[in-house]
Structures are given as structure tokens and as C-alpha cells.
Amino acid sequence: MLKKNIFSIIVALIILYLSLASSDTFNEIPTFNIPYPDKIVHFGMYFGLMSVIIFENRKSLISTARLFFIALIPLSYGILMEILQSTITTSRTCSFFDVVFNSVGILVSILIWLKIKPLIKDQIR
Numbered sequence: 001m002l003k004k005n006i007f008s009i010i011v012a013l014i015i016l017y018l019s020l021a022s023s024d025t026f027n028e029i030p031t032f033n034i035p036y037p038d039k040i041v042h043f044g045m046y047f048g049l050m051s052v053i054i055f056e057n058r059k060s061l062i063s064t065a066r067l068f069f070i071a072l073i074p075l076s077y078g079i080l081m082e083i084l085q086s087t088i089t090t091s092r093t094c095s096f097f098d099v100v101f102n103s104v105g106i107l108v109s110i111l112i113w114l115k116i117k118p119l120i121k122d123q124i125r
Contacts, residue, residue, distance in 0.1 A: 008053045012077060015045050019081040022091045039101045042078075047105035049074045054113045058124055064114065071106050078102035 002009070018041075053070060054061065061067050079099055086094035117124070 005053070005056050008049065008056055011045075011049045011052050012074075015049060015077070015081065018045065019085060020089055020092070022089070039097065042098050042101040043105040043108075045105065046074055046078055046102040047109045049077075050106040050109035051113075054109065061113075067110060067113070071110060074106050075103060078106075 050071060053074065054067070057070065061070070082094040082098055085092035
């Protein structure tokens with residue numbers, strides 16, 4: 001199972017680093033005057049994580065219920081990252097809205113998969 005999900009693990013480790021690194025690490029990243037760039041990043045990270053999980057497990061995602069059950073993994077991971085930010089870092093805080101944007105990223109990934117799955121069902125097997 002570990003080998004089958006290697007890309008999911010790599011993405012999760014990248015998210016771990018980005019979540020727990022000092023906020024000073026990101027001071028020099030340009031934001032292009034986009035409001036709330038961190039929320040876009042949260043959406044993107046968890047959209048990416050869920051998309052990789054779906055891709056790596058596409059053959060075993062036979063039901064929508066199973067897909068939503070598996071979505072609990074990145075959702076729980078995102079909540080854990082928020083808790084760790086507020087407990088083990090000095091420059092980061094826990095944010096309910098970060099969890100919301102994580103969840104929206106996960107949900108959008110699921111909805112896209114549910115839309116394209118019927119179109120590619122012959123290639124999945």
C-alpha cells in the first residue's frame with residue numbers, strides 16, 4: 001500500500017513542510033496583489049493532495065461512498081496541520097478558514113473526478 005501511494009505521501013510531506021515552516025520563509029514570495037493568497041494556496045494544496053489520492057486509487061474507487069470516505073484522510077490531515085501550527089510553531093496559528101479552503105479543494109477534486117470518471121471508465125480498468 002505504501003508503494004502504491006508514494007505520490008500521495010510525497011504531496012503530504014510537502015504540505016507538512018509548508019504548513020510547519022516559519023511564516024518568515026514565505027515573506028519574499030510575490031502575491032501579485034491577490035487578496036487572501038494563503039487561502040488560494042490552501043485550496044490548491046488539498047485539491048492537489050486529493051487529486052493524487054484519487055489518481056493513485058482510481059481502480060479501487062468503485063463507489064461514491066468510498067470516495068467520500070477516503071476524502072476523510074486529507075480532511076483529517078488538514079485539520080491536524082492546523083492544530084500543529086498552533087501548538088508546535090511560534091509564527092503560525094490555527095485558522096478555521098484554512099480548514100474551509102482545504103475542504104473546498106478536496107470537494108472540488110472529488111466533483112471533477114465524478115464528472116470525468118464516466119468519460120474515462122474504459123481506461124480505468
